[in-house]
Amino acid sequence: MTPPLQHCLGIDELSREQILLILEQAKQFVDPKTLAIKPNRSLQDKVICLAFFEPSTRTRLTFELAAKHLGAKTLIFDADNSAVLKGETLTDTVDTLLAMGIDAFVMRIKEEGVPCEVAQFVGNRAHVVNAGDGCREHPTQALLDLLTMQMEKGDLRDLSITICGDIRHSRVARSQYQALKKCGVEDVRLCGPSAFLPEGDVWQGANTFTDMQAGLQGADVVIALRIQKERMQEIDYPNSDQFFQDYGLTQDKLKFAKADAIVMHPGPMNRGVEIAADVADGPQSVILKQVRLGVAARMAVFKLMMAG
Numbered sequence: 054m055t056p057p058l059q060h061c062l063g064i065d066e067l068s069r070e071q072i073l074l075i076l077e078q079a080k081q082f083v084d085p086k087t088l089a090i091k092p093n094r095s096l097q098d099k100v101i102c103l104a105f106f107e108p109s110t111r112t113r114l115t116f117e118l119a120a121k122h123l124g125a126k127t128l129i130f131d132a133d134n135s136a137v138l139k140g141e142t143l144t145d146t147v148d149t150l151l152a153m154g155i156d157a158f159v160m161r162i163k164e165e166g167v168p169c170e171v172a173q174f175v176g177n178r179a180h181v182v183n184a185g186d187g188c189r190e191h192p193t194q195a196l197l198d199l200l201t202m203q204m205e206k207g208d209l210r211d212l213s214i215t216i217c218g219d220i221r222h223s224r225v226a227r228s229q230y231q232a233l234k235k236c237g238v239e240d241v242r243l244c245g246p247s248a249f250l251p252e253g254d255v256w257q258g259a260n261t262f263t264d265m266q267a268g269l270q271g272a273d274v275v276i277a278l279r280i281q282k283e284r285m286q287e288i289d290y291p292n293s294d295q296f297f298q299d300y301g302l303t304q305d306k307l308k309f310a311k312a313d314a315i316v317m318h319p320g321p322m323n324r325g326v327e328i329a330a331d332v333a334d335g336p337q338s339v340i341l342k343q344v345r346l347g348v349a350a351r352m353a354v355f356k357l358m359m360a361g
C-alpha cells in the first residue's frame with residue numbers, strides 16, 4: 054500500500070508510487086479539455102500557512118489558490134514584516150504558528166535543507182511543504198511539470214526530454230531530473246555551457262551536451278531555464294547576448310527537436326536571454342498550461358497530505 058504523505062520536502066524522499074499517485078490525484082482536479090480546475094471542499098477545516106522568505110509569483114499564488122479550491126483557510130506569513138526581524142528563531146516562529154492551529158506550512162527559503170529541518174522539528178504536529186530551498190529542491194514544480202508532460206504527451210517513459218540552460222543552479226532541474234528518473238524516463242538530456250552543467254550528486258551518469266543542436270535532436274520536450282543570478286557570483290554572470298546566441302531557445306534551434314515538441318519553462322522567464330519571445334508565445338509553448346496545472350498539482354499534494 055502506498056504510504057500517505059506527511060510532508061513534501063523533495064523528490065528525493067518520494068517513491069515512484071507516490072509521484073504517480075500525486076499525478077493521478079491532480080488529474081482528477083482538472084478538466085483535460087479546458088484545464089478548468091474542479092474545486093473540492095475536502096479541506097474545509099484546515100489552515101494552511103504560506104511562508105515565503107524569497108520572491109515568488111507562481112508558486113506562492115498557486116499554492117494559495119490550491120488551498121482555497123480545497124476549502125482551506127490560508128494565512129500569509131509576511132517574512133519582511135515578521136518577528137523574525139526582531140530576533141525570533143524560526144523554530145519559535147513555527148511553534149507560534151502551530152499554537153494558532155495551522156495544519157500545514159508551505160515554505161520557500163534560500164538556505165538549503167531548512168524545510169527538512171522544520172519538518173523534523175514539527176514531526177506529525179503539522180505538514181511541511183518545500184516550495185523551493187536554494188539550489189536543492191522544488192518538488193511541486195517538478196510534479197506540475199511531469200503532470201504537464203503526461204497530459205500533453207502521454208506515457209513519460211517514451212519521451213526524450215532536454216533541459217537547457219543554467220542547470221547547475223536550478224532546484225527545478227534537480228527535482229525534475231530525479232522525478233523523471235524515478236518514473237523510468239531513460240532519455241533525459243542536460244544541455245548548456247559547461248559552467249552551467251551539474252556534476253556529481255543526483256546527476257551521476259547524466260547525459261550532458263554543450264551543443265544545442267546535439268542536445269535538442271529529436272526531443273519531445275524542451276525545457277528552458279533562467280540564469281539564476283541570485284545563486285551565483287556576479288563575476289560568473291555570462292554575457293546575456295552571447296548566451297542567447299549560443300543557448301537561447303530560438304525558432305531556429307527548436308527545429309532540431311521533433312516538429313511536435315512542446316516547450317516548457319518553470320518561470321520567471323527572461324525573454325531574449327534563455328528563450329526567444331516568439332518561442333515563449335508560440336504554438337509549441339505550454340508555459341501557461343504549466344502555471345494552471347500547478348494549481349492542480351498543489352491541490353493534489355495538499356489533499357494527499359491532509360485528507361488521506
Ligand code: CP
Pocket residue numbers: 108109110111112113185194319320321
Ligand atoms: N517557478 C517558480 O518557482 O516561479 P516563482 O518564483 O514565481 O514562484
